[in-house]
Amino acid sequence: xxxxxxxxxxLFYNTLLCEFTTIGRNGPVTTPMQHAxxxxxxxxxxxxxxxxRFKLDRLQHxxxxxxxxxxxxxxxxxxxxxxxxxxxxxxxxKASGVAGLEDFWASxxxxxPDQRTAAFDVGLREDDRRLFYLRARIEVxxxxxxxxxxxxxxxxxxxxx
Amino acid sequence: xxxxSLGTVVGYLxxxxxxxxxxxxxxxxxxxxxxxxxVRAEWNGDxxxxxxxxxxxxxxxxxxxxxxxxxxxxxxxxxASITLFGAARLTGDGLEIEIDRKPIVSNFGEPDWxxxxxxxxxxxxxxxxxxxxxxxDLNWDVLERLARESIDRYGDPAA
Numbered sequence: 001x002x003x004x005x006x007x008x009x010x011l012f013y014n015t016l017l018c019e020f021t022t023i024g025r026n027g028p029v030t031t032p033m034q035h036a037x038x039x040x041x042x043x044x045x046x047x048x049x050x051x052x053r054f055k056l057d058r059l060q061h062x063x064x065x066x067x068x069x070x071x072x073x074x075x076x077x078x079x080x081x082x083x084x085x086x087x088x089x090x091x092x093x094k095a096s097g098v099a100g101l102e103d104f105w106a107s108x109x110x111x112x113p114d115q116r117t118a119a120f121d122v123g124l125r126e127d128d129r130r131l132f133y134l135r136a137r138i139e140v141x142x143x144x145x146x147x148x149x150x151x152x153x154x155x156x157x158x159x160x161x
Numbered sequence: 162x163x164x165x166s167l168g169t170v171v172g173y174l175x176x177x178x179x180x181x182x183x184x185x186x187x188x189x190x191x192x193x194x195x196x197x198x199x200v201r202a203e204w205n206g207d208x209x210x211x212x213x214x215x216x217x218x219x220x221x222x223x224x225x226x227x228x229x230x231x232x233x234x235x236x237x238x239x240x241a242s243i244t245l246f247g248a249a250r251l252t253g254d255g256l257e258i259e260i261d262r263k264p265i266v267s268n269f270g271e272p273d274w275x276x277x278x279x280x281x282x283x284x285x286x287x288x289x290x291x292x293x294x295x296x297x298d299l300n301w302d303v304l305e306r307l308a309r310e311s312i313d314r315y316g317d318p319a320a
Contacts (some may be wrong), residue, residue: 023189030185053284096297
């Protein structure tokens with residue numbers, strides 16, 4: 001795959017959420033997820049709480065995934081063209097605290113201001129809310145990147161990396 | 162799924178700000194990778210959505226698909242999503258998705274948080290058991306360090 005352009009790299013960095021698709025026995029399952037774009041490695045880091053484990057189970061059987069970027073609220077990017085990334089995912093750490101996911105949490109704290117306050121809330125560490133921080137690390141290596149130009153339902157699709 | 166429950170879910174779509182008529186359609190391409198594309202979709206009042214998709218991103222007859230609607234605000238505080246699952250039906254004049262599985266609905270209606278936390282905790286415990294793992298240290302000190310760095314760089318929302 002060609003390296004992504006600086007414009008695409010900025011889009012991946014600044015977009016708050018992607019639509020992440022895994023493949024299960026009954027087909028694709030797409031959910032909005034936070035991602036961290038690690039530009040120097042050219043990979044995405046995502047993280048799933050173990051309490052919503054199903055995508056982690058699906059990745060044990062099929063590692064082909066996609067991430068799309070179509071919703072730019074809060075990104076400061078205006079209304080760029082949508083982007084689709086297809087790639088391969090690996091659950092590189094099946095269960096992790098914050099250590100081992102520093103890059104994901106740094107991205108989360110940048111994108112979600114209330115999380116900066118919640119980080120010091122000792123109370124949530126003593127009940128089931130702490131389980132939000134019990135997570136798995138997912139790394140996605142992009143293999144193909146497409147830009148989708150035009151109105152929904154009538155886009156022109158160009159492979160760009 | 163019943164028509165009634167689909168009707169309830171479709172009702173939630175009216176609460177979406179932005180573009181409720183334009184979900185993300187997902188299916189798997191010939192090489193086995195998922196394709197996500199924003200489409201135009203209209204509920205037919207029964208169990209099907211009529212979908213307008215780009216020709217180059219149209220699933221084949223019978224292919225498994227999902228449709229995702231989601232919204233978020235500028236600080237990721239208000240988040241909501243709905244995912245519907247079904248099969249592609251190529252009619253004489255276009256594409257329809259026939260919904261046939263229970264939807265995933267997040268943050269619509271009146272969530273039962275007590276039950277949600279119970280299931281969340283049970284799933285976490287089962288996952289650790291199924292993969293032969295022990296619960297790791299959650300490293301609150303690391304979280305606090307990252308949060309302090311983030312506050313220094315981006316500001317303190319509580320200030």
